[in-house]
Amino acid sequence: MRMTLALLGLTAALSSCATHGATKPLSAVLPAPMFAEGWRMEGVVRSFGKDTLFDHINGEAEAYYPYGFRALVTAEYVFGDDLQSRITADVYEMGSLLDAFGIYSNYRSPAMDFVKIGGQGYCGPSQVLFYQDRFFVRLTGFGTAGQSSEHLMRCARAISDRLPKSSASPPELAMLGIEGITPHSESYIAQSVLGYAFFSRGLVAEATIAEKPVRVFVVLEDSPESAALVFRQYADYLAAKGSDLQQIGAGPAIRLMAKDPLHKGVAAQVCDRYIVGVVGLIDPVAGTSLLEQLSARCER
Amino acid sequence: MNTHNERHAVDRRTFLKVGSLGAAAVVGATVVRAEESALAATSAPTVVYRTLGRTGLKVSVVGFGTLRTSEPSVIQAAFDRGVNYVDTARSYLQGRSESVVGQALKGYRDKVLVATKVRMATPKADILASVEQSLQALQTDRIDVLQLHKPPKTEALHQDAKEALTQLRKDGKVRFFGVTTHSDEVGVIDTVLSDPDKFYDMVLVTYNFKSAPELTDAIARAAKAGLGIVAMKTQAKSGYDTKELGDISPHQAALKWVLQNPNVHTAVPGMADLAQVEENTEVMRSLALTRVDRQILERYGKAIESSYCRRCGACLATCPQGVNLVAVGRCLMYADGYGDLQLARMTHAEIAPAASTSVCRGCEACTAKCIYGLDLATRMNRARTLFA
Numbered sequence: 034m035r036m037t038l039a040l041l042g043l044t045a046a047l048s049s050c051a052t053h054g055a056t057k058p059l060s061a062v063l064p065a066p067m068f069a070e071g072w073r074m075e076g077v078v079r080s081f082g083k084d085t086l087f088d089h090i091n092g093e094a095e096a097y098y099p100y101g102f103r104a105l106v107t108a109e110y111v112f113g114d115d116l117q118s119r120i121t122a123d124v125y126e127m128g129s130l131l132d133a134f135g136i137y138s139n140y141r142s143p144a145m146d147f148v149k150i151g152g153q154g155y156c157g158p159s160q161v162l163f164y165q166d167r168f169f170v171r172l173t174g175f176g177t178a179g180q181s182s183e184h185l186m187r188c189a190r191a192i193s194d195r196l197p198k199s200s201a202s203p204p205e206l207a208m209l210g211i212e213g214i215t216p217h218s219e220s221y222i223a224q225s226v227l228g229y230a231f232f233s234r235g236l237v238a239e240a241t242i243a244e245k246p247v248r249v250f251v252v253l254e255d256s257p258e259s260a261a262l263v264f265r266q267y268a269d270y271l272a273a274k275g276s277d278l279q280q281i282g283a284g285p286a287i288r289l290m291a292k293d294p295l296h297k298g299v300a301a302q303v304c305d306r307y308i309v310g311v312v313g314l315i316d317p318v319a320g321t322s323l324l325e326q327l328s329a330r331c332e333r
Numbered sequence: 334m335n336t337h338n339e340r341h342a343v344d345r346r347t348f349l350k351v352g353s354l355g356a357a358a359v360v361g362a363t364v365v366r367a368e369e370s371a372l373a374a375t376s377a378p379t380v381v382y383r384t385l386g387r388t389g390l391k392v393s394v395v396g397f398g399t400l401r402t403s404e405p406s407v408i409q410a411a412f413d414r415g416v417n418y419v420d421t422a423r424s425y426l427q428g429r430s431e432s433v434v435g436q437a438l439k440g441y442r443d444k445v446l447v448a449t450k451v452r453m454a455t456p457k458a459d460i461l462a463s464v465e466q467s468l469q470a471l472q473t474d475r476i477d478v479l480q481l482h483k484p485p486k487t488e489a490l491h492q493d494a495k496e497a498l499t500q501l502r503k504d505g506k507v508r509f510f511g512v513t514t515h516s517d518e519v520g521v522i523d524t525v526l527s528d529p530d531k532f533y534d535m536v537l538v539t540y541n542f543k544s545a546p547e548l549t550d551a552i553a554r555a556a557k558a559g560l561g562i563v564a565m566k567t568q569a570k571s572g573y574d575t576k577e578l579g580d581i582s583p584h585q586a587a588l589k590w591v592l593q594n595p596n597v598h599t600a601v602p603g604m605a606d607l608a609q610v611e612e613n614t615e616v617m618r619s620l621a622l623t624r625v626d627r628q629i630l631e632r633y634g635k636a637i638e639s640s641y642c643r644r645c646g647a648c649l650a651t652c653p654q655g656v657n658l659v660a661v662g663r664c665l666m667y668a669d670g671y672g673d674l675q676l677a678r679m680t681h682a683e684i685a686p687a688a689s690t691s692v693c694r695g696c697e698a699c700t701a702k703c704i705y706g707l708d709l710a711t712r713m714n715r716a717r718t719l720f721a
Contacts, residue, residue: 058679080680082667087515091483092565093425095400095603104676139403139426160427220403225606228404295406295607 061195062124062168063108068191072110072120072184081105089123099223100136101128110188118176120188124196125169131203133164135221140171143217143239148186150193152202161185166197205236207333208251208307211326215239226252227312228295231266240311242319248296249323252308261285264303271299279317288324290317300324304331378618380415383598386561388509388534390446390477392418394592395614398565398603399434400425408437410607412445414614420537420563420601422450422482423467431470438473447471448478448537448563450513453488457497464501480511480537486524495532511535515566516644519551526558535561540597541569542590542630543637545645549594556596564600567591569637583633584609586626589616642666648709652701657688658709661716668719681720690720 060078067073079089082104086094089107103126112118127133134152140162145155151170154163159180161172170192174180209219218239226232227250235252254260268289271278276291288302293312300320301310309327311320382391396418397411408419419437421430431449438445449471451463467476479501481494488494489512501507510533514521518538525533536555540548541564552562568587584602591600604610648658661684668677681689695717699710 058675060679077683080676080683082663082673082676082680084666085663091424091513091515092398092400092422095398096426099401099605103673104679139429142429222403224401225404225609228402228407228410228606230606230608295404295410 059104059124059126060106062192063106063122064188064191064195065108068110069184069187071113072188075109075111075119078106078108081107096139097125097127097136100132101223102136103127112176112178112184115176115178118178119174120179120185121173121175122188122192123171123173124192125171127167127169129167130164130199130201131205131221132223133167133169134203134206135223136169137162137164138220141217141220143215145217147217148189149200150186150189151196152200154189156182156186156189158182159185161189163189163193165193166199166201168196170196205251205253208309208327208330209236209238209249211249211323211330213240213242213323213326214249215241226250229267229270231263231270232308233263235308240323242311242314242323245313245315247311247313247320247323249311249327250309251327252310254306254308257285257303257306260303260306260308264289264301264308267301267308290320292317302328304328307331377414378615380417381617381620383595384561385418385478385563385598386535386556387559388478388561390509390561392446392561392599393617394597394599394620395588395617396420396563396599396601397610398601399437400430401603401605403429403433404606405433405436405439407604407607407610408434409441411604411610411614412437412441414610415617416610416614417445418448418563418599418601419445420448420565421471423463423470424450424452424482428466428470431467435470435472438471442473446477447473448480448511449476450480450482452482453484453491453494457493457500460494460497461500464506468506475505476507478509478511478535479507480513480535483513483515484521486517486520489521489524490528490532495530498532509534509561511537511561511563513537513565515539519547522551522555522560525560526555531559533560535563537563537565537601539566540564540591540594541567542587543569543634543643545643552594552596556598562597564591564597565602567600567602569633583629584612585616586622586629587633588613589620589622589626590630592616592620593622642703642707643705645704647704648701651709652693654692654694654696655688656690656693656701656713657684658701658703658713660684660688661690661720662707662712664720665712665716669715674719678720690716693717693721 063078065074081089083102086097086105105123105125107123110120127136141155148154148156151163151165154161159174163170172185172188174185178184206219220237222237223234226235232252235250237248237250240247240249254263271291274294278289278291281288285303290300293299296312298314298317299310299312300317301308302324309331311323314320381394383394385392393416395416397408397416399408399419399421419434421434423431449467451460454460498510512525512533522536525536556562568584588600588602591597602613604613642662644659646659652658664677664681667673667680693713701709703709
């Protein structure tokens with residue numbers, strides 16, 4: 034087991050080398066000695082790994098581990114002689130494009146001001162966050178110049194230029210390209226989707242049915258067999274909780290409708306290696322339309 | 334990730350079964366108890382409360398660290414099982430964690446105690462503004478325990494912070510104050526204890542079965558002086574694979590170990606799902622650390638031992654060449670633990686040359702000593718191969 038893990042780790046490290054060039058460490062993604070005129074790096078690039086991430090972001094580190102966190106490089110930039118105006122630039126290397134999107138989506142909410150950078154980003158009065166390839170970038174500004182969107186975006190673009198060129202979003206997100214989804218509400222959960230351990234990872238998004246808020250979910254499994262197995266676990270769990278479980282149809286196309294103990298009404302079914310569903314329903318039958326759209330997406 | 338998570342989930346579920354069977358098999362006298370436990374598993378255990386120091390608050394010994402869940406209903410499920418202490422922070426996911434707690438509090442606010450954190454900041458207006466944001470995200474008019482988020486001991490008693498917090502209490506927005514620490518814990522606790530104002534009422538501290546006895550002593554001193562003690566990072570390591578353990582999860586045993594100490598008033602394990610809520614709250618059924626628990630902890634400890642540097646720094650004085658053994662050890666972990674040589678070398682390059690592997694002479698009679706038994710000579714040999 035240790036050997037396997039070591040080999041996997043080595044593969045990841047080599048992949049990182051190939052991306053940045055054999056002589057370029059991850060720290061090279063942070064522009065030095067400056068990212069734009071007037072903005073110079075103060076001190077050196079610092080790096081953190083799994084066991085020291087909390088030194089930089091305290092207990093928040095726990096949120097990064099399920100997303101395959103590998104490394105963080107961080108630098109401080111100051112503006113001219115104004116030491117109060119500064120930008121902290123954090124670049125996290127995550128496990129994959131989907132993982133980078135996932136941790137990004139934990140910070141994002143639909144009402145934010147989105148900017149075109151990398152896979153997606155948003156810009157606020159004192160911060161810019163974006164993901165690109167398997168990297169998640171978080172810039173925080175302080176002081177007058179540091180909090181300016183213009184300066185923050187300049188820094189963001191300088192870092193983006195040094196990352197692998199990509200504006201791709203995770204292909205899995207295409208599953209949520211259906212009517213009724215609230216734009217920019219999609220998130221990737223790398224652990225315990227909907228609060229259930231048996232739903233190990235998946236996508237969740239907000240949606241509306243007849244102006245009532247609901248949530249759609251797509252549990253990502255590795256094979257149709259494992260999806261069917263997990264679906265059965267969920268059905269058993271609902272049955273054990275006395276949740277008015279109704280199973281409609283038979284075989285691979287079986288659909289369940291029930292009252293979920295945590296999420297009101299649910300409608301769900303297996304599609305190939307996914308479990309798709311809608312929760313938060315007053316009446317599970319109301320989820321039928323969204324469910325059909327999700328399964329149609331799955332069949333593409 | 335998927336494979337790991339699935340395995341992890343199965344491990345947790347399996348543990349509940351294996352743990353009970355193990356208890357029955359190994360400790361004959363507990364056979365009936367194990368059966369009772371299995372029968373009772375459908376209902377919530379009787380909640381065990383302790384008093385959080387001089388705050389006088391009655392807290393369930395199992396609290397809820399909220400960072401790892403985005404589901405308010407999971408937190409509510411814990412409330413339904415008697416958990417009445419919930420811990421979050423303004424900085425967690427830039428306030429998203431507090432928002433999740435805020436949603437969970439609907440219908441429960443008067444039954445539970447809310448703790449959050451604020452970063453030390455000057456001017457004090459920044460602290461006041463941060464707390465206002467917390468109140469808004471938490472959808473409440475008061476915070477029960479507000480903690481300064483990991484101040485260094487030099488800043489733990491900063492006058493600006495005290496003034497800001499006093500203002501908040503005067504305004505009825507905060508009831509009690511505390512500090513959090515997960516490095517130099519003893520130093521921070523002693524700093525808080527040295528405060529003639531006795532300004533802080535509690536400490537949130539990293540504490541687990543791997544903690545040094547000095548920390549247990551400091552916690553005892555703190556509790557005796559009336560400070561409330563909340564334990565975090567009760568599992569010793571987070572984000573680490575424990576596959577070497579097979580199908581046994583150490584989580585309950587590790588939590589029980591912490592709660593064995595009566596000076597710990599509550600613990601706030603992070604919980605991501607319903608299974609973890611059930612697993613953690615189940616320990617209230619019996620806080621006694623059984624022989625099986627001890628065996629599990631022993632195996633868990635061994636599994637993480639080779640990589641578990643407590644970063645106490647006690648080794649630093651034992652190398653006459655002045656090698657920063659703690660920093661070099663971290664580089665080794667990146668190289669050998671994670672298989673990430675690039676990160677290891679990059680981190681090693683950040684160590685001051687006078688304290689890096691390059692000054693290690695590979696002395697035949699290496700005097701470097703780890704008080705917890707890590708083989709530092711072998712580790713330095715390995716480090717020279719990789720980094721010198």
